[in-house]
Amino acid sequence: MKKNLTAILLAVCTASAHGQTTIAVYGLVDVGLTHESGGMAGGVTKLTSGVDAGSRLGIKGQEALGGGLAALFLLENGFQADTGALGQGGLLFGRQAWVGLQGRYGTVTAGRQYTPQYLSVVLADPFASGGAGDTKNLMAPTGNAASRMDNTLKYVSPTVAGWHAELAYGAGEGSDGSAAGRQAGAALDYGAGPLRIRIGHHNRDNDTASAKGMGRAANTVVAAVYDFGFAKAYCAYGINKGTNSSLLRNNANPYGLAVVPVPSRDSRDLLLGTSVPIGAHTLMASYIHKDDRSVPDRDASQFALGYRYALSKRSLLYASAAHIANRHGAGYTVGSAIEGGSGNRAIDLGIQHAF
Known part of the structure; x- marks a missing residue:
């Protein structure tokens, strides 16, 4: 695997040197110290990546x-x-892998890509889907609405008067036929001056033939950001319908042994947030509420604070903390950009460098 990646990088450098195309190698390294508490494992402290x-x-x-x-x-x-291991379950290019064409009528790409709905949620998150305040702790994508789609064809229209549209389709391509696990998404995006508004939708059929009769999961979110100059205001409202449209978590199974995922058929998400830049410093805060409309009404609310200090244009220090108040047996945990958490409270300290 390491030899394959080295060969790819050498090929990139060779192509760039001959001027055959415009190619860039880029990256980001993030390592932080995290302390989690309030879970069945008690206090957990770890040095981790992402x-x-x-x-x-x-x-x-x-x-x-x-x-x-x-x-x-x-x-x-x-x-x-922290370990050098591959992420995304061991995939070589698990974050994104696509190729396409771009012209005056828009861009068409094929491969593993972000869903339009997930990009809508990230837009409204002052933590940019990372740190202890990550929207993924409560909001979709959880359950059936993943952040990325495999086997995907995606179209992004040109921008006209501040508006552009996105369409995405991913075939299931499983042993139960292309309908099992099939996904489709769309977004409508507007940006002009200090205002940005985005509406995203994601639809996914259940993964197996035996579950197809149970219907499908649908997630829709309306996100908005307004830049006042001295601060940014963030807002999002999500509607989740269908089996596994949002994966609620129960603190214990009937035997009281472990955390058990509980599928929800109907829930709503609300996010309110802000970020305040002060020179090299940035302060963030957000509130997220999960309104579970299934029985037994497992609601949850997350409160988060964050801080980033820019050492330079490419390097920064960060800190964040979040607490989730679970109701009626809900067991949501505070995680980070890459990992799920072990308890309903967490605090992070770390460093990040982009290149």
Whole structure:
């Protein structure tokens, strides 16, 4: 695996040297110290990777084909900087892997890509889907609405008067047929001046033929950001419907032994947040509420605070803390950009460098 990655990087450097295309190698390394508490394991302290943002190594390129048409690709590997292990379950390019064409009528790409709905949630998160305040602790994607889609064709329209649209389709391609695990998503995005609004939707059929009769999971979110100059305000409202549209967590199974995932068919998410830049310093805060409309009404609320200090344009120090108040047996945990947590409270301290 290491030899394969080395060969790819050497090939990239060779292509760039001959000027065949525009190619860039980039990455990010994030390592932090995390203390989690309030779970069945008690207090847990660990040095881990991908706390504020997932550690990654990427290669991207573009070639002009003439007539305003260009070929482009992106390969992005996720890894654990604390151990050197591959991320995303051991996939070589688990974060993203796609190739496509871009022209005057938009961009079409094929491969492993982010869902339009997930990109909508990230837009409204002052923590940018990382740190202890990560939206993934409570909001979709959990359960059926994953952040990435495999086997995906995606179209992004040109921007007209501040508006652009996205469409994505991913075939299931499993042993139970292409309908099992099939995914589709869409987004409508508007940005002009200090305002950005995005509506994202994700739909996924259940993963097996035996579960197809149970219907499908659908997640819709409306996200907005307004930049006042001295601060940014964030807001999002999500609607989750269908089996596994949001994976609730119960503190204990009937035998009281372990945390058990409980599928929900109907829930709502609300996020309110802010970020305040002060020179090299940035303060963040957010509130997220999960309104479970299934029986037995396992609601939860998360309160989070964060701080980033820019050492330079590429390096920063960060700290974040969050607490989740679970109700009626819910067992949501505070995680980070890459890992789920072990308890309903966490505090993080770390360093990040981008290149």
